[in-house]
Amino acid sequence: MSMFVYYLGLGWRSLRRNPVLTALMVMAIAFGVAASMITWSVFRVVSGNPIPWKSSQLYNVQIDNRGPQYNEPGNEPPDALNYTDAVALMQAHKAPHQTMLYDIAPSVLPQNANDLPSTTTGYATTADFFTMFDVPFKYGSPWTNADDDGHAAVAVISDALNQRLFGGANSVGRDVTLDMHAYRIVGVTEHWDPKPRYYDAYDNMEFANPAQVYISVNRAVDIHVGMAGRNNCGGAPAHFSNDEQWLHRECAWIPFWAELPTQADAERYKEFLTAYSAEQQQAGRFQWAPNVRLRNVTEWLDHEKVVPAESRISLFVSIGFFIICLVNTIGLLLAKFMRRSSEIGVRRALGATRREVYAQFLMEAATVGLAGGVLGLLLTIVGMQGIGLLFEPDVARLAHLDMSLLLTTLIVAVLATVIAAFYPTWRAAQVQPAWQLKSN
Amino acid sequence: MSLHPMIAALRKHKSGVVLIAMQIALTLAIVCNAVFIIYSRVEKVNRPTGMDESNLILVSQQWVGAPSGDDPASIQKLDELQREDIEALRAMPDVVSVTPSNSLPLLDSSWNGSVATKPGSDLIKGDARSTYYFGDENFLKTLGLQLVAGRNFTAGDVTNKGFRDPAEPSLVMVTKELADKLFPQGAVGKAMYLDGGTKPTTIVGVVARLQVPSNGTWASTFVWNSTIEPLRLNANYSRYAVRTKPGRMDAVMHAIPGALYGVNPMRVLDDDSVKSFGAIRADAYRADIGMAALMGVVCLILLAVTAAGIVGLTSFWVGQRHRQIGVRRALGARKIDIRHYFQLENLLIAGGGAVVGIALAIGLNRALIQYFEMTTMPFWYVLVGLATVLVLGQLAVLVPAMRAANVPPVVATRTV
Numbered sequence: 001m002s003m004f005v006y007y008l009g010l011g012w013r014s015l016r017r018n019p020v021l022t023a024l025m026v027m028a029i030a031f032g033v034a035a036s037m038i039t040w041s042v043f044r045v046v047s048g049n050p051i052p053w054k055s056s057q058l059y060n061v062q063i064d065n066r067g068p069q070y071n072e073p074g075n076e077p078p079d080a081l082n083y084t085d086a087v088a089l090m091q092a093h094k095a096p097h098q099t100m101l102y103d104i105a106p107s108v109l110p111q112n113a114n115d116l117p118s119t120t121t122g123y124a125t126t127a128d129f130f131t132m133f134d135v136p137f138k139y140g141s142p143w144t145n146a147d148d149d150g151h152a153a154v155a156v157i158s159d160a161l162n163q164r165l166f167g168g169a170n171s172v173g174r175d176v177t178l179d180m181h182a183y184r185i186v187g188v189t190e191h192w193d194p195k196p197r198y199y200d201a202y203d204n205m206e207f208a209n210p211a212q213v214y215i216s217v218n219r220a221v222d223i224h225v226g227m228a229g230r231n232n233c234g235g236a237p238a239h240f241s242n243d244e245q246w247l248h249r250e251c252a253w254i255p256f257w258a259e260l261p262t263q264a265d266a267e268r269y270k271e272f273l274t275a276y277s278a279e280q281q282q283a284g285r286f287q288w289a290p291n292v293r294l295r296n297v298t299e300w301l302d303h304e305k306v307v308p309a310e311s312r313i314s315l316f317v318s319i320g321f322f323i324i325c326l327v328n329t330i331g332l333l334l335a336k337f338m339r340r341s342s343e344i345g346v347r348r349a350l351g352a353t354r355r356e357v358y359a360q361f362l363m364e365a366a367t368v369g370l371a372g373g374v375l376g377l378l379l380t381i382v383g384m385q386g387i388g389l390l391f392e393p394d395v396a397r398l399a400h401l402d403m404s405l406l407l408t409t410l411i412v413a414v415l416a417t418v419i420a421a422f423y424p425t426w427r428a429a430q431v432q433p434a435w436q437l438k439s440n
Numbered sequence: 441m442s443l444h445p446m447i448a449a450l451r452k453h454k455s456g457v458v459l460i461a462m463q464i465a466l467t468l469a470i471v472c473n474a475v476f477i478i479y480s481r482v483e484k485v486n487r488p489t490g491m492d493e494s495n496l497i498l499v500s501q502q503w504v505g506a507p508s509g510d511d512p513a514s515i516q517k518l519d520e521l522q523r524e525d526i527e528a529l530r531a532m533p534d535v536v537s538v539t540p541s542n543s544l545p546l547l548d549s550s551w552n553g554s555v556a557t558k559p560g561s562d563l564i565k566g567d568a569r570s571t572y573y574f575g576d577e578n579f580l581k582t583l584g585l586q587l588v589a590g591r592n593f594t595a596g597d598v599t600n601k602g603f604r605d606p607a608e609p610s611l612v613m614v615t616k617e618l619a620d621k622l623f624p625q626g627a628v629g630k631a632m633y634l635d636g637g638t639k640p641t642t643i644v645g646v647v648a649r650l651q652v653p654s655n656g657t658w659a660s661t662f663v664w665n666s667t668i669e670p671l672r673l674n675a676n677y678s679r680y681a682v683r684t685k686p687g688r689m690d691a692v693m694h695a696i697p698g699a700l701y702g703v704n705p706m707r708v709l710d711d712d713s714v715k716s717f718g719a720i721r722a723d724a725y726r727a728d729i730g731m732a733a734l735m736g737v738v739c740l741i742l743l744a745v746t747a748a749g750i751v752g753l754t755s756f757w758v759g760q761r762h763r764q765i766g767v768r769r770a771l772g773a774r775k776i777d778i779r780h781y782f783q784l785e786n787l788l789i790a791g792g793g794a795v796v797g798i799a800l801a802i803g804l805n806r807a808l809i810q811y812f813e814m815t816t817m818p819f820w821y822v823l824v825g826l827a828t829v830l831v832l833g834q835l836a837v838l839v840p841a842m843r844a845a846n847v848p849p850v851v852a853t854r855t856v
Binding site: 028324332423 | 753
C-alpha cells in the first residue's frame, strides 16, 4: 500500500516534469472519452431493450394481404395488419393474450369550461394491451374483455393527463370528453414510457412523448375515432366507396401483438397464421401463398431499424476517434518512458525488480488516465448540453447524465490508458541496467 | 540524399514508426469518410424544395366537436368550417395569399400513392410513386411554385371531399420530374390514373419542382414526384399555408391564433400549430446538420491530436539522436541537411501510413454503405485526405526538425 502511494506520488511528479507532453496526452484522452460517452449516452437509450423480462414472449404479427409485387425486398409483408385480419386474429383467440391498436389524437375538453381544449395522443386498443405490456396502474385497472365485447365507452388515462384534468385526484368513475364523446375512466396509469416504444414502432412513435389516453378499439371504430398514425397502402390500389369498405381496405395500419410464453407456442401460432392465410387464399381474397412473419420484441426493433443511423454512425466514429487518441497516447507514453531510460537503469541496478518497474509506470499511466477522465467528464457534461444539435428532439431529450455515465467515463478513461501503457511499460522494464549505467 | 541509412535508422525504433504510421492511417480513414459524410449531408440540406421558402407559414389545427361522419351533411359542415378559416386568414392584414394544404415539403406527414398512364394498372412500387398535395387555386401562388407548362387551377376547378372519400379528381398538376417520367412527349392535356383506378385524370399544368413531404430514405426513390389536386380535404383537422408580405411574417404568425379563435373558439391550437417554414426546415434537417457539425469537430480534433503525436515522438527521437546529429554536423552536414533528414523521414513514415490508410478509408466507406445506407465515396476524397495527412505530417515535424538542425557540432565531442 505504501508503495502504491509512493508510485502515485512519483507519477504525479513525473507528469509535472514535462507539462506539454502530459497536457497533450490528457487532452487526447479527455476528448476521446468525452466524444465516446456523449454518443454512447444516446445509443444506450435508443438501443435498449424496453421490456427485458418479456421481450422473448411478445410477438409482432405480419400477414401478407397485398401480394408479392407490393412487398419490400425479401418478400417482406407489410409491417402492420389491416382491420379484417386484425379482427379475425382477435376472434380466433389462438394466443393466451393478443391485442391490436391504432394511433388516435383526440381533442380533450378541460373540466373547467373556461380553459381551452387541447390535443392528446394515445391508442384505440383492447383490454389485453395493459396486461401484455405490463402497464402499471396508479388508480383503478384496465377495462375488461367484456367491455371490449360490449363496445363500452371506457378509457384509461395517463398520470400526466389525470394531473392536467383532475389535479391528480383519483378520477376512476368520472368522465373524460374526447372529441366531444364521453368515456368513463376505469383506470389511471403510473408514468409509463418504455423506450423505444416497441409496440408502436410501425408508426415511428419509438421515441415520442408518452401516450395519454387509451380507449376500446371496438368503441372507437363504432364512432369513427380518426386514425392519427401511419396508413400504408404501399402503392396498391385501395378502393372503397363507403365507411365499411374503408375500414376493411387492404392497407396496413393496425399493429398486432400476441403473447406466446414458449417457443413451442410461437411455432404453433405461426402455423395458425399460415393456415389462416391459406384459408384466405382458398376464399379468393389472397392470390398468393401464405406469407407471414412472427417477430419477438428484439427481432422486431431490429427489423424496424429503431436505432437511428445517426446514433450508430456517431458512436462508430467516436470510438474510432478514441482509438486514435489511444494510439497517440501509446506513442507519447513510449517517448516519455524511454526518455527516462537512465533513471530506470539506476532503479534496476539498485535492486528494483521488473515487476516494480511495471507497477511504477502503470501507476503513472493511470494518473494520466485519471486526469484525462476528469477533464473528459467536464467535456461530457458540456457536450450533453449540445446534444440537441445532433439528434432529433425526440431522441435528444432521452439522453441524460447519470451516475453510471459519470462513473463509466472515469473507468473507461483510466482502463484505456492503462491498457495503452502496457507496451511502453514493457519496453521500459526491458531496459538493461548495466548498459544504461555504462553509457553514462 | 540516400534513403538507405534513413531506413536502417527507422528499423532501430520500429515501435515509434509503427505508432505514427498507424495514427496517420486511422486519421486518413476517418477524416476522408467524415468529410464525405459532411458533404453528403450538406448537399441533402441544400436541395431546394421548389418553393419560395421565405414569408411562408403553415397553420395546423383541429376542431373540437366537428362532425366525424362521412355523410354529405357532415362533410359540408366540415367544409364550411374550413372555408370560414381560409376567409378569415385571407382577410388578415399583411397576408398575401392563403391555400388549404394537407402538407408541405419536409413536414413528414404525407399522402402517397402511385400513378400510371393506363387504367386499372397493377401498380408496382417505384414505377411512378407520387405524393399528393391537396390545395386550391391559390396553392401555386402561396407556395411560390413555378408553372412551366399548362395552366394553374381556377376557382371553378376546386372541389371538396371527406378524407375517406376515394373519388379521384378530374384534373391535377404534376411536377416536371413526374411529367417527364410518365409523358416524355409533353404531359399537358394527357390522362393519367391514380392509385390503380379506372377514372382518367387530366394533367392541366406542370410545375418546375416540388419536393415530397417525407424526408426519410423510404421516400428517396420519388423525392420530386408530386401530384397536386384541386381539393379541400375535409376532416376534423386542417392545414393552411399562408404567405405574408416580406418582413411581416412574425407579426402575422402572432396574430393568427386570435384570428382563428375569433372565427370559432372550438378548436385546438397548440405551440406547434403556427409554424414558419424556416422552423419546419430546421426540424427536418436537424439531425443532418448535427451530424455534419459532429463530423467537422471530430475531424479538427483528430488532426490536432495526430499532429501533437507526431511532434511528441519526433521530439523524442531528436533528443535520442542528439549526439549522432552532432557527429553529422561535425562531419560537414549543413543545418538544412539535418532538417531535410527529419522531414524526409516523416514523409516516409506518413507515406507508409497513408498507403494503409487509403485501404482503411475505402474499407470504412464499404462498411458505412452496408450498414448505414451511405453512398460510394468518390476516390478524390481519398486523394484530398492523403494530401491533408502528408501536409499535416510536414507541418508537425517542422518544429522538432528545426530544433535538430540547431544542435551544434560541438556536441560530438562531449561525452554526455
